[in-house]
Amino acid sequence: VTADLESISSAFASIVGGSRVVSETAACAALSVDGKVPRLVVRPASADQVPAILGCAGEHDVAVIACGSGTKLSIGSPPRRYDVALLLDGMNRVWHYEPADLTITVEPGMKLGDFQDHVGRDGLWLPLDPAGGPRASLGGILATNSAGSLRLSYGAPRDMVLGMKIATTEGKLIKTGGRVVKNVVGYDLGKLLVGSYGTLGVIVEASLKLFPLPGQRATFVLPAGTLGIARDLRRRILDSPLQPMRMVLLNGAAVTLVEGGVVLGQGSEEPELWVEMGGSPRVIERSARELEALGKATGVAVRPLEPAAAQAAWSRVSGFRALIGAAFSGAAILKVLLPDAASEEFLSRAEQEAENDKVPLAAFGQMGVGVLHLCVLEPASAVSLAALIKRLRGAAQALGGVLVVEHCHWDIKSRVDVWGTAGDGLAVMSKLKAAWDPKGILAPGRFVGGL
Amino acid sequence: MKPSPLVRELTRLVGRDAVLWRPEDLMLYEYDALSSLAQPQAVVFPTATAHVVSILKLAAREKLPVVARGAGTGLSGGAVVTEGGIVVGFSRMKKILEIDIENRRARVQPGVVNLDLSLAVSDQGYYFAPDPSSQKACTIGGNVAENSGGPHTLAYGVTTNHVLGLEAVLPDGEVIHVGASFWDRPGYDLTGFLVGSEGTLAIVTEIIVRLCRKPEEVKTLLSVFDRVVDATRTVAAITARGITPAALEMMDGFTLRAVEEATHAGYPMDSAAVLLIEVEGLRELAEEHAEQIEAVCRENHAREVRRAQTVEERELLWRGRKNAFGALGRISPNFYVQDGVIPRTRLPEMLEFIEQVGKKYELRIGNIFHAGDGNLHPLLLFDARDKDQSQRVGKAAAEILSKCVEMGGSLTGEHGVGIEKRDLMPLIFSNEDLEMMRKLKAVFNPHGNLNPGKVLPTGRVCGELRVQAAVGELT
Numbered sequence: 035v036t037a038d039l040e041s042i043s044s045a046f047a048s049i050v051g052g053s054r055v056v057s058e059t060a061a062c063a064a065l066s067v068d069g070k071v072p073r074l075v076v077r078p079a080s081a082d083q084v085p086a087i088l089g090c091a092g093e094h095d096v097a098v099i100a101c102g103s104g105t106k107l108s109i110g111s112p113p114r115r116y117d118v119a120l121l122l123d124g125m126n127r128v129w130h131y132e133p134a135d136l137t138i139t140v141e142p143g144m145k146l147g148d149f150q151d152h153v154g155r156d157g158l159w160l161p162l163d164p165a166g167g168p169r170a171s172l173g174g175i176l177a178t179n180s181a182g183s184l185r186l187s188y189g190a191p192r193d194m195v196l197g198m199k200i201a202t203t204e205g206k207l208i209k210t211g212g213r214v215v216k217n218v219v220g221y222d223l224g225k226l227l228v229g230s231y232g233t234l235g236v237i238v239e240a241s242l243k244l245f246p247l248p249g250q251r252a253t254f255v256l257p258a259g260t261l262g263i264a265r266d267l268r269r270r271i272l273d274s275p276l277q278p279m280r281m282v283l284l285n286g287a288a289v290t291l292v293e294g295g296v297v298l299g300q301g302s303e304e305p306e307l308w309v310e311m312g313g314s315p316r317v318i319e320r321s322a323r324e325l326e327a328l329g330k331a332t333g334v335a336v337r338p339l340e341p342a343a344a345q346a347a348w349s350r351v352s353g354f355r356a357l358i359g360a361a362f363s364g365a366a367i368l369k370v371l372l373p374d375a376a377s378e379e380f381l382s383r384a385e386q387e388a389e390n391d392k393v394p395l396a397a398f399g400q401m402g403v404g405v406l407h408l409c410v411l412e413p414a415s416a417v418s419l420a421a422l423i424k425r426l427r428g429a430a431q432a433l434g435g436v437l438v439v440e441h442c443h444w445d446i447k448s449r450v451d452v453w454g455t456a457g458d459g460l461a462v463m464s465k466l467k468a469a470w471d472p473k474g475i476l477a478p479g480r481f482v483g484g485l
Numbered sequence: 486m487k488p489s490p491l492v493r494e495l496t497r498l499v500g501r502d503a504v505l506w507r508p509e510d511l512m513l514y515e516y517d518a519l520s521s522l523a524q525p526q527a528v529v530f531p532t533a534t535a536h537v538v539s540i541l542k543l544a545a546r547e548k549l550p551v552v553a554r555g556a557g558t559g560l561s562g563g564a565v566v567t568e569g570g571i572v573v574g575f576s577r578m579k580k581i582l583e584i585d586i587e588n589r590r591a592r593v594q595p596g597v598v599n600l601d602l603s604l605a606v607s608d609q610g611y612y613f614a615p616d617p618s619s620q621k622a623c624t625i626g627g628n629v630a631e632n633s634g635g636p637h638t639l640a641y642g643v644t645t646n647h648v649l650g651l652e653a654v655l656p657d658g659e660v661i662h663v664g665a666s667f668w669d670r671p672g673y674d675l676t677g678f679l680v681g682s683e684g685t686l687a688i689v690t691e692i693i694v695r696l697c698r699k700p701e702e703v704k705t706l707l708s709v710f711d712r713v714v715d716a717t718r719t720v721a722a723i724t725a726r727g728i729t730p731a732a733l734e735m736m737d738g739f740t741l742r743a744v745e746e747a748t749h750a751g752y753p754m755d756s757a758a759v760l761l762i763e764v765e766g767l768r769e770l771a772e773e774h775a776e777q778i779e780a781v782c783r784e785n786h787a788r789e790v791r792r793a794q795t796v797e798e799r800e801l802l803w804r805g806r807k808n809a810f811g812a813l814g815r816i817s818p819n820f821y822v823q824d825g826v827i828p829r830t831r832l833p834e835m836l837e838f839i840e841q842v843g844k845k846y847e848l849r850i851g852n853i854f855h856a857g858d859g860n861l862h863p864l865l866l867f868d869a870r871d872k873d874q875s876q877r878v879g880k881a882a883a884e885i886l887s888k889c890v891e892m893g894g895s896l897t898g899e900h901g902v903g904i905e906k907r908d909l910m911p912l913i914f915s916n917e918d919l920e921m922m923r924k925l926k927a928v929f930n931p932h933g934n935l936n937p938g939k940v941l942p943t944g945r946v947c948g949e950l951r952v953q954a955a956v957g958e959l960t
Contacts, residue, residue, distance in 0.1 A: 130893075134725050135828045135859075157727055179669065190668070192677060193646050208921045209914060214826040216643065216858045216898040218632045218681050219906075219913055220940065221922050225645070225677025229669070246727030269587065273610070275701035275767055316769040371667045375587040404588075404667045438671055453671045459663045462655075463673050465928040469921075482671040 039073055042094050046076050046118075049086045054079065054124075065119035067099055067480075068112035068444035072119040079124055081141065081199060081238035082207070088236060089205020091118060092473050098203075099477045100232045102143055102171025106178050108441045110231055111452050114479035120236065122173055129239070130213060133158060136244040137196060137213055142173020142237050158244040161188035163280070163352040165440075173237050179229030182352050183280035183400040188245060192228045199239040200227055203471045213241045226466065233481045234470040248279065248312025253344040254325050255337040256307040261285075263332050264305050265378040268401050270328045271309065276321055279310045282351055283399035285381060287411070290396075291357050292350045297394045297411060307401070308351060310344075354398055355441070358409050366410045366419055366442035368426060372435025374404040383429045384408055391422050407440075420449035427454060453482035491547065495529050495571070498539045503530045503577070514554070514572050518619075519562040519905055525552070525572040532577045534652065534660060534690040541688065542658040544571055550937050551656070553684045555596060555627030558619040560822060561903025563631060563683045567938035573688060575626050581605055582691070589696045590649065590666055595626020595689050602694070611696040614641040617899070618807045629689055632681030634899035636732040636806065637763070639857040641697065643899065645680040652691035653679060656935045666693050678925075683901050684936040686929035700765035703731070704775040705793040705802055708760040708782040709753050713737060716758035717832035719785040720856040723762075724829060726781060728774050732763040733857030734806055737836075740813065740851035740864070741805075747812035750805030751798075756788065760856065761806055809853045810864070817849070817866035821878055824900040825889035829859035835888065839863050842884050846877040860898035861889070887912065902940045910942045 039057070046055045056062070056075040063071050078084050091098045096117035101107060103123065126144035130137070133156040140149065147168025150159050163182030164175050174180070176198075181190035188194075197211025200223070210223035227234055258264035264283055271278060284292065289303040311321040322338065329336040339347060350357060358365045372380055377399050388395035388410065396409040408426065413419035419442070427437040439452040456463060460483045467474070467485050479485075488496070492506040505511060505528040514528045515521040526549070531537045544551045550570030557564050566572060575596035583592040586609050593602060599620040603612040616635035617623050623633070629651070634643040641647075650664030664676035679686055710716040716735055723733065736744065738757045745752045752759060760782070764774035779790045793799040805812075813820050827835050836852065839861075843850040851864040863885060867874045886896055890912045897906060910919060922941060929935075 132828060132830065134721055134830045136724060137828065179674075185668075189642065189646060192674060193642060202921075206917050206921070209918050212826075212893070212895045212913070214828055214859055214894045214898075216634060216638070216826050216855070216860050217895040218643075218899055218901055219895050219897050220902065220910060220918075221925060222632075222645070222678060222681055223921065223925070225674045225680075226925075228677075229674050234673070246729065272589075273698070275698070277766060277770075313767075313770060314773055316773065317767055320767060320769050371665075371669050373585075373588045373590070373667050375585075405669070435667055436665075436670060456672045457662060457670070459661045459672060459675050462661060462675060462928060466673055466925065469924045469928055485673075 042096060043074055045090050045094065046074065046087060049090065050076060050078050050083050062119070065101060065104065065107070065121065067107055067116055068447060070113055070116040072099070073117050075119045075121050077121045077124050081125065084201035084236055084238045085205045085207045087120065088201050088203045091475055092203040092205065095473060095475065097475050097478050100177070100236045102174035103145060103166060103169050105166025105170045106174055106180065109178065110477070110480035111484070112444055112447050112479070113477060123171065125238070128152060130241070137215065137241060138244055139213060139239060139241040140172055141239060142171060142176070144172050146170050146172060146175065153244055154247065157247050159247050160194065160242060161245050162191065163348070165355055167349060167353045172240060176228050176237055176240055177230065177232050183282045183403065185400065186281060186402040187277060187279050192225060194243045195224045195228055196241040196243055198224050198227065198237050198241065200235040201238050202235045203473060203475050207238070208235070211241065215243055231481050232477045233467060233485055234476065249314050250318055251279070251310060251312045251344065252318045252322065252341065253339040253348065254309045254311070254322065255339060256309065256325070256329060256334050257337065258305045258307050258334060261305055261378040261382050263334060264307055266332050267307050267328060267334065268377070270331070272402050274324060274328070276311070276324055279312045281401040282308045283377065283381070283401050284308065284351070285385065285395070285397040287394050287396040288354070288398050291354065292347070297396065310348065351398065354396070354407070354409065358396070358411065362411045364413055364443060366413060366423070366446065367440045368408040368410065368423065369438045369440045370406040370408060370430045370435055371438070372404055372406070372430055372433050374402060376433040376435065377401065377404065377406055380429060380433050380435070381406065384426055387422060387425050387429065391418060393422070416443070416446050416449060420446055423450050456483040489526065492527050494543055495527055495540065498543065499529055499531055499536045503532070504528070514574070515565060517557040517559045517562060517564040519560055519903065521565060522904070523566050523569055525566045526569050528572040528574055530574045530577045534654065537573065537654045537688055537690050538658045538660060540571065540573055541654055541656055544934060545657055545932070548932070548934060550934050552936050553626070553630065553688045555624030556598070556622045558623040559627060559631055559903065560824070560900040561897070561905040563901050563903040563936070563939060564627070567904065575624060578690070586611060588666065590693060591696055592691060592693050593625055595624060595629070595692060597625050599623050599625055599628060606696055610699050612699055613694060614638070614647055614697045615644045618810070625692055625694065626689055629680050629692055630682070630684045631901040632899070634855070634860070636734055636855060639733055639855065640729050640731045645677055647695045648676055648680050648692060649695060650693035651676050651679055651689050653687035653689045655687050656930050656932065664693065683903060683940050685926060685939050686935070688935070700771070702768040702771040703763060703765040703799070704771045705799040706762040706775060706778060707791040707802055708762060708787045709756045709789040710758045710786065711756060711788050712786070713758045713836050714833050715786045716760055717836055717856070719760060719782055719787065720832055721830045722781045722785060723778055724857070726777060728777060730762050730774065730778065730857060731765045732761070734761040735759070735852070735854055735856035736761070736806070736809065737852040739849070740809060740853045743816050743851065744805045744809050744812040747815055748805040748808055750801045752805060761802055813851055813864050813866065817868070819867050819869045821865045821867070821882060823861065823863050823882055823885060824897045825861050825886050825894060826898040827859045827861065827889050827892045827894035829857065831892050832856060832859065835861065835892065838888055839885060842881045846881040848877060848881055855898070858898070859894070904939060907940055908942050
């Protein structure tokens with residue numbers, strides 16, 4: 035850092051007020067990223083303060099990482115530098131909520147759970163089950179394009195954004211899109227920001243599309259027995275007229291984890307396919323009947339979950355990170371993105387690799403979406419984990435996919451590139467990064483290819 | 486007449502039968518569905534990505550404008566040249582390269598006609614969801630450039646929600662591959678940024694799209710109203726009930742009489758407005774939604790709600806809708822179609838406003854639009870030979886778009902900015918917003934020779950709607 039802490043601190047204080055600039059060790063340590071601790075935490079109160087903060091950071095050449103609830107701060111390469119944490123949790127207001135139009139404009143610090151409560155009163159929701167669950171902030175969900183298994187029927191955050199306001203490190207506030215549900219006016223800057231992991235600009239306001247809540251929901255567990263049967267079931271369900279809201283494949287270890295049991299290797303349970311249906315009683319009844327028939331055809335006895343228990347069970351499935359965090363402090367979470375049809379084959383290879391290393395591996399696959407999360411629960415050492423990740427990445431690539439390390443102890447990150455390669459678009463991406471953030475002060479080095 | 490050195494060079498690169506250069510041939514490529522401004526120097530038809538690379542390298546060296554073109558059905562002037570240069574026509578790159586049903590994906594060349602892809606996977610129970618009214622002619626490359634919509638994008642999203650990856654050539658000839666056949670490849674979403682960039686950032690040479698499962702049941706309803714306001718209120722009421730129909734289209738009485746005369750779809754000649762509504766999905770779902778929608782229509786004073794009983798009846802109703810622009814062409818020498826968007830709850834107010842504008846400027850205006858997502862297509866009828874009338878069309882159109890913006894809406898829902906609305910961009914965006922767009926454009930297209938004069942304001946005129954060619958010479 036070129037400028038001294040005190041003058042930077044007072045510059046920020048003149049924008050947001052002294053009480054919103056914090057330098058206490060504990061507050062800073064709470065927002066550390068990959069072992070790097072920021073020297074200041076700045077908490078803006080409103081959208082118009084953010085361009086000024088970023089502009090000021092640019093003038094002083096201090097590196098900034100934006101953060102909402104911090105549920106996904108572990109994702110990314112270690113920052114090249116990190117001076118200021120921009121904590122957006124205080125910006126959680128709702129603007130322009132139009133239930134009859136199914137649109138809303140919100141600030142990024144609002145937590146998904148609070149948001150769902152807000153719009154749920156009108157029978158609406160944002161159909162996302164992202165990492166971090168209800169605690170995840172909307173800004174963080176957008177910055178990481180964090181969908182979950184509901185993507186199967188509703189799409190990802192990128193598909194739900196109507197417009198946004200973005201603060202830049204040149205101190206500007208840029209608008210893109212609008213508040214109506216269909217709009218092709220000008221370049222779609224929002225697409226660049228969604229999933230940019232805070233490396234281009236800071237989203238300070240977003241207009242989103244809302245959806246009607248399904249009348250009823252019902253969850254069916256299909257104990258598949260083998261991955262081969264799981265594959266057969268997935269194909270039959272997706273090729274049927276049924277419209278599942280979400281469908282998740284859990285391997286044996288994942289089943290044990292969700293049931294709260296002790297995970298010992300892979301063998302304790304058999305893989306299960308969880309399917310959630312939504313709609314009217316007649317639609318649910320028909321779906322149940324069809325699933326039953328598909329189960330019979332594959333030798334699987336379908337088990338409906340008690341409606342009262344189903345949502346809690348789903349929050350354990352989509353919130354698996356919390357289950358792991360509690361019991362396995364050294365665990366690594368890997369996200370594999372691949373053509374959907376290769377899901378089970380990849381999982382079978384991954385289980386074999388883990389078996390060879392004698393490490394328990396829990397897997398949660400978003401079926402029909404092509405996203406698989408692998409949790410390496412108890413890696414023996416950094417060296418063996420890094421080697422396992424490389425082998426798993428190789429397996430993903432062989433099946434036409436990629437592997438991203440979403441969570442691991444930061445010392446692993448020096449042994450393995452968390453993102454993998456960016457492909458031949460990297461040069462354009464670097465230029466886009468320079469156009470948005472010419473001084474390179476936003477989360478420097480955290481994204482793919484050192485962006 | 487002898488071919489120019491440019492034409493000779495192009496011929497050398499892509500072959501003798503792949504270059505048009507005689508004035509009478511070039512004339513056909515002056516136009517799209519908006520306008521004609523200038524004639525290209527040559528039209529060239531690549532058959533491979535390598536051809537596109539060599540054409541772009543030549544254009545870069547000679548500092549010539551390059552405009553990519555699919556079927557030329559665009560409505561905002563995206564596929565025409567503004568100052569000469571080379572038109573790259575994609576009518577020979579129309580192969581479906583790969584169909585992967587288990588992954589619900591297809592990989593296509595940009596010249597594939599939209600409907601042809603759906604037909605190719607129809608037997609297996611799948612289709613490509615974006616369905617512009619021009620889908621029998623328009624290409625998927627054009628859909629990608631314009632981020633096209635269509636009646637059924639209400640439930641399924643526009644083109645950008647259905648494109649996973651692209652191969653594209655930058656103006657310097659560099660080929661990039663963005664996105665993939667799976668979601669969320671790490672990196673910035675260049676696919677999302679290129680879709681809808683109206684051919685100003687790169688020329689797309691390959692597209693990976695999602696395919697959707699055909700629904701088990703489709704129900705098509707025609708709801709007839711004696712007052713326009715009842716129809717527009719019904720639209721808001723359907724959304725408020727938590728029903729998202731697959732399509733929810735509206736036509737006013739004026740338009741539907743013209744359509745009926747041309748198509749004989751069975752639309753009632755004496756009504757004030759009709760809603761064409763489609764619900765689909767599981768049999769049970771479609772039936773329930775159809776019943777609920779019928780009830781909403783009756784609560785809002787629908788005179789009659791008809792259900793298409795057969796596939797033929799359904800197709801006839803849709804043919805009427807999809808051929809509506811042509812039907813209006815029968816009763817007026819010229820028409821100008823708009824594409825503004827408003828929050829759907831404001832439809833009653835907006836329709837009244839459009840009627841007043843029509844009266845004020847003494848113009849006939851037909852209304853036909855994607856009511857479900859608030860995407861308006863007022864059609865302003867006129868005779869381009871009548872200078873005064875043409876001027877009034879320009880003014881009326883600008884007033885309608887300004888009202889859309891005032892209501893928190895947009896200038897364009899699916900047709901694109903192109904030449905037509907570029908100088909109205911400041912109604913929506915600040916100088917800083919536009920400056921950022923310019924910077925990002927320069928990342929891809931630093932010398933500006935790719936589709937020049939589109940999307941961004943030229944700065945020459947302020948807040949002008951470029952409908953000259955369509956409505957005659959406005960000065």
